[in-house]
Amino acid sequence: MxxxxxxxxxxxxxxxxxxxxxxxxxxxxxxxxxxxxxxDLQKRLFAGEGQLHQYVNVFVNDEDIRFMDDLDTPVKExxxxxxxxxxxxx
Amino acid sequence: xxxxxxxGLTCRLCGKRYPKEALNFCTEDFGPLEVEYDYEAIGRxxxxxxxxxxxxxxxxxxxxLPIDGEPTVGLQVGGTxxxxxxxxxxxxxxxxxxxxxxxxxxxxLSFKDRVVAVALSKAxxxxxxxxxxxxxxxxxxxxxxxxxxxGLEAYVLxxxxxxxxxxxxxxxxxxxxxxISGNYDHVNRLCSQIAFRFGWGFVNVxxxxxxxxxxxxxxxxxxxxxxxxxxxxxxxPMAGGSLIGKIHKAFKELEGLGWIDxxxxxxxxxxxxxxxxxxxxxxxxxxRIKPVRDPRTIAKSLAIGDPADGFFxxxxxxxxxxWGEDVDDEAIIDAMKLLAExxxxxxxxxxxxxxxxxxxxxxxxxxxxxGSTVVCITGNGLKTQEAVIDRIAxxxxxxxxxxxxxxxxxxxxxxxxxxxxxx
Numbered sequence: 001m002x003x004x005x006x007x008x009x010x011x012x013x014x015x016x017x018x019x020x021x022x023x024x025x026x027x028x029x030x031x032x033x034x035x036x037x038x039x040d041l042q043k044r045l046f047a048g049e050g051q052l053h054q055y056v057n058v059f060v061n062d063e064d065i066r067f068m069d070d071l072d073t074p075v076k077e078x079x080x081x082x083x084x085x086x087x088x089x090x
Numbered sequence: 091x092x093x094x095x096x097x098g099l100t101c102r103l104c105g106k107r108y109p110k111e112a113l114n115f116c117t118e119d120f121g122p123l124e125v126e127y128d129y130e131a132i133g134r135x136x137x138x139x140x141x142x143x144x145x146x147x148x149x150x151x152x153x154x155l156p157i158d159g160e161p162t163v164g165l166q167v168g169g170t171x172x173x174x175x176x177x178x179x180x181x182x183x184x185x186x187x188x189x190x191x192x193x194x195x196x197x198x199l200s201f202k203d204r205v206v207a208v209a210l211s212k213a214x215x216x217x218x219x220x221x222x223x224x225x226x227x228x229x230x231x232x233x234x235x236x237x238x239x240x241g242l243e244a245y246v247l248x249x250x251x252x253x254x255x256x257x258x259x260x261x262x263x264x265x266x267x268x269x270i271s272g273n274y275d276h277v278n279r280l281c282s283q284i285a286f287r288f289g290w291g292f293v294n295v296x297x298x299x300x301x302x303x304x305x306x307x308x309x310x311x312x313x314x315x316x317x318x319x320x321x322x323x324x325x326x327p328m329a330g331g332s333l334i335g336k337i338h339k340a341f342k343e344l345e346g347l348g349w350i351d352x353x354x355x356x357x358x359x360x361x362x363x364x365x366x367x368x369x370x371x372x373x374x375x376x377x378r379i380k381p382v383r384d385p386r387t388i389a390k391s392l393a394i395g396d397p398a399d400g401f402f403x404x405x406x407x408x409x410x411x412x413w414g415e416d417v418d419d420e421a422i423i424d425a426m427k428l429l430a431e432x433x434x435x436x437x438x439x440x441x442x443x444x445x446x447x448x449x450x451x452x453x454x455x456x457x458x459x460x461g462s463t464v465v466c467i468t469g470n471g472l473k474t475q476e477a478v479i480d481r482i483a484x485x486x487x488x489x490x491x492x493x494x495x496x497x498x499x500x501x502x503x504x505x506x507x508x509x510x511x512x513x
Contacts, residue, residue, distance in 0.1 A: 008286035009117050044118055054103075054378065054401065055120040059279070064396070067383050082279075085115040087122040087398045088295045089224050089278035090330015 002030050004081045013040040022081075027058060028071035030081055045083070055086040095132050096156050099123040099299050102402075110158070112216055112296040122398070123299045125156040129346055138318070138349050145169075148204055148307035154343055155307065156300045157211045163240045164207025166196050168307050172315035172464070177432040182452055186462040188321070189429075190312050192469070193437050198235045198259065199470035200228035200438075201308055201333070206236045208304035209293035218291035219243060224281035226274050226329060226391045227256030228438075228469050233293060234265035245290065247277050252390060255473035273385060275396045294330075302399075305333045309340025312464055313350055320344075320355045322461030323412070325451070327444045327468055328359040328368050329392040331403035337466070338406055357412040358457070359403055360447035362387035362422065368397055369414035371404040379404070388419045388477040389439040391469055413456050417446040423481055425449065426471065436471030444468075 001021040006014045014020055020037060024030035028050065035042040047053045050071060058065045059082040065073045075081060099108040103121030114123060136153045144150035148168025149161050171191045179187035192201040206229070213221050222245035223233045230246045237244035246260050250269040261267045270277045278294075285292035293301045313320050320341040326334040334357055341353045361369045364387030367379050382395035397403070407414050417425075422442035429445050430436050437445070448465050451457040471478075488494040 007282075009113060009115070013117075044120070047119070053119045053121070055115060055122065057279075057396075062276070064275075064381065064383075066381060084279050084282050085120050086396070087115045087120065088282045088298060089274070090294060090332050090394060090398050 001077060002075045002079045002081050004030060004034050005083065007083055007085055010041065010044060010083075013044060014038045024075060026069075026071065027060060027065055027073045027075055027081060030075050031058070031071070057084045057086045058082065059084060095128050095135075095153050096158065097126040097128055100126045110156075112218070112291060114296050114298040122402075125299050125303050127154070127156075129343070133347050136347075138347075142314075148207065148304070148311070151307055151310045154310070154340075155208055156303045157208060158215055161207065161211045162214045163210035164197075164203060164236050167203040167207040168195065168311065170195050170311070172312060173433060173435070175433050175465075178429065181428060181432050182449055184452060184457070184459045184461075184463060188312075188316070188462070188464045189433060189435060190308060190464055190466050191435055192308065193435060193441065193467050193471070197239070198228070198231040199473065200232060201305065201466075201468040202228045202232035203236065204307050205229075205301045205304035206232040206293060209291075209297045209301035210236050210240055210242065212297055212300040213242065213291035213293070214240065216291065220245065220288070220290045221297075222246065222281065222285070222290050222292045223294055224248075224274070224278040224292070225260075226393055227252050227259075227473065228391050229294065230256060230265075230267065231259035231263075231473075234260040234263035234267070237265065238263040245284075247281055247284075249274050249277055249390075249393075253474050253476050255475060256390075259473060274394050275381070278394075278396075302332045302336060305336035306340035306343070308333070308466065309337035310344065312337070313341060313344050316462070316464075318344075318350050320350055320353045321464045322354070323356050323358060323457050323463040324466065325358045325360055325444055325448045325457075325463065326466045327389075327392055327440045328361050328400075328403055328414070329394045329397065329440075331359070331368050331397040331399035331401075333466070333468070334359050334403050335399060335406055338410070355410065356457075357407050357410045358447070358451055359407050359412070359414040360444045361414065361416040362389040362392055362443050363416040363418045365389075365393045365395060366416040367395060368400040368403050369416045371400060372407050372414035375408075376404075387422075387439075388474075389422055389443045390474070391438060391440045392443060413451065415447045415450050415454075415456075417443060417450060421446040421450075423478055426478060427482075429467075430471070435467065437467045438469035438471050438474040439477045440469050441467040441471070
């Protein structure tokens, strides 16, 4: 299963865990499994069905999914999926 | 004394409120957090005349900056010149032009000292002893210098391709500077992880809501120096896209206090064509910012491919009747030379971007030649020498004889004898 890293301020919504193992062959499936395990994350990550909030960035290993196939980006068992708040820097 | 003026933080998307803490995003929807003030209390407490008697630093507006009590870091920051640029105005064919010159901001020669002064004062308030930043260069120097003076430990993370002047300008202060193989967006993402993992105060990560407010002081100073009025147009360089919004917010706050007339300023944003996610959004009327994966421009301080405030910046430009424009490296260098040769101001590459965009907007008719225009210069040319060093003529070398000098300048002895005093 892929490892999903949870940003520190959201860990209370993920049972206090820094990383959560979630199953799926695409980013969308992995995040769906993540929110199945931790339903409190659903509304925090998604604005509507299949639509991430504007300021949620998701990476597979080191690559931004917006430069790949967004939620359809393939995920392998060994991949790390990172959820990173977009509102930083500058 | 100003503690009662800041109520807390509020999410710009859902309005959820948070206490004054080191947090940059809403845990409900990841939205940006903004400082919330009690403007009525500020209005009751602060008079324009009181402020005008204070020292000419950014802290003369301290009631409108998000610190509790007195500032502790960067006490001399701000108060930079607003230059009436008559020779440049003539060259560009406009009537009333000003340069807000933060190339001479204290101590690190960029507008970043403003945001850092607030962020590090806040870091001290919140009890951090280690601070840090993700930087395209100017912030690196500012965090390093101001942290050194405040006795804070600093971690400065930068892309590994920065100008030597920017790198040296951070390491000299004893900061722990780490270069990351990758671009700014890689650096930024790493810093988002580091800040919370180590519990450090990263100025543009967890301290960002406070940090960003420091930029308002540039707007306050412009309005005050124009005789308490906002200009018709202002041109602002955009990297993360925060500064342009904060300058406008500053004008609106002064309007709210009744200190200036209702603001009609048209906000213009400037980027380099090699990294133009925000101006591209303006031009294509896009609802979301499309990040630039691989920024390529000599204006490295603006090379942020995924700008956090890009959406709000593009919205602001459209709502105020402004526009976003971008220019190539050639135009950037030409504009740096023009500013230097007409006004004696050596701006960094980002200043070349801003002036070149101003010139383009004037030619396009988007900036009215009869209105007042302020061009924001945010960094110093001494730090980006690589960009121009091969483009500027080297001085000729002659032997120390009058004959060689005369032959160089092409003056005959007869002309020289006729020359007035000093010959």
